Amino acid sequence: MVNTLAPKAPAPRPLGRRPASPAVEGRARHxxxxxxxxxxxxxxxxxxxxxxxxxxxxxxxxxxxxxxxxxxxxxxxxxxxNFAALFADGATFLTPVLTNTLLFALGTVALALAGSVLVATCVDRLRFQGLWRTLYFLPIVTTVVAVGNVWKYMYEPGGLVNGVLNALGFGSVAFLADPDTALPSVIVVHAWASLGSAILILTAGLKSIPESYYEAAALDGAGPATVFRKITLPLLRPSLLFVCVTQFLTGLQSFALISVMTKGGPGDATAVAALEMYRRAFSYGDWGTASAAAFVLFAVVLAVTLAQLWLFRRKGEDA
Known part of the structure; x- marks a missing residue:
C-alpha cells in the first residue's frame, strides 16, 4: 500500500537559463x-x-x-x-537703454510690491474679499494695448489726471512729452496693471499664516505696526520673494506698454532693451546686434534673479 502522507520529491529544475534575481528583475522593470x-x-x-x-x-x-x-x-x-558694438563709445545700449530698463524694473517692483502688500493686507480684513480681488485682477485680463491707450489719454493735458491736478490748484504736466516725467509715468501704469496678480499671491500667503500667532501677539499687547513687522512680513517672505522676482523679470522684459504709450520717446527717455531689440531687428534689419542685445539682457535677468534669491535666502537665515 502506497503511503500518501510521505513527502513528495522536489520536481526537477528545468534545463536552461536560471531565474533572475529580484534585483535584476527590478532593474529591468525600471x-x-x-x-x-x-x-x-x-x-x-x-x-x-x-x-x-x-x-x-x-x-x-x-x-x-x-x-x-x-x-x-x-x-x-x-x-x-556685435557685442562690442553694443558697448562701444557713443552707443546708446548701455546708456540710456539698459539704464532705463533697470530703472523701469526697479520702479515697477517698488511700487507694485508696496501697493500689493498694502492692498492685500486691507482686503484680508474686509468682507466680500472675492469681489475685491476680482476688481484688482481686472487689469491683468485687459489687453496691454487697451490699458496703454486709456492711460495715454488720461495723461494728456486735457485728460483726467491733469484735470484732477488743476482742480487741486496745480498746473498741467506733460507726463509723456517731458523726458523727465515720461519714464516715471509709464512705471506707474505698469505697476498699477500688475497689482492684481501680486495681490492674489500675497492674499494667499496671508491666509496661510496661523491665527494663533496674532492671538498670542494680542495677548502680549503688541500693536498693529509691531504685529505687521514681526509676524506678517517674516512669514510672508516666500510670497514676497515670488512677487519680487516675477515683477522684476516682467519689468526687465517690458515692451508692449512702452511701445503703445511712448514708442521709446521723447527721444530715448523711455527706450528699454526689449524695444531696442525690436527696432534693431525689424526697423533697421540688424538681426545680429539685436540677438547680441537679447543675450546681454538674458545675462542681466539671470544675475538679478540670482541676486534676489541670495538676498532673500540670506535674510531668512539671519531671521
Missing part, C-alpha cells in the same frame, strides 16, 4: 517604465526642442554674425563684433 515614460514625454520634448532649443541656437548664431533678415545664405560670421 528600464521598461523609463521607456514608457519617455514615450509619453516625447511630444512635449519635441515641442520644447522645436520652439525653444532651436530658436535659442539660431539666436546664438545670429549674435555672432551679421544678417539682414532675408536670405539664410547671407549670414556672415563676425565673432564678438
Amino acid at each position: 528600464r521598461r517604465q523609463s521607456v514608457v515614460a519617455y514615450l509619453f514625454l516625447t511630444p512635449a520634448l519635441l515641442f520644447f526642442a522645436v520652439f525653444l532649443i532651436l530658436p535659442l541656437g539660431f539666436a546664438l548664431l545670429l549674435s555672432l554674425s551679421r544678417w539682414t533678415g532675408f536670405d539664410l545664405g547671407d549670414i556672415d560670421p563676425v565673432g564678438l563684433d
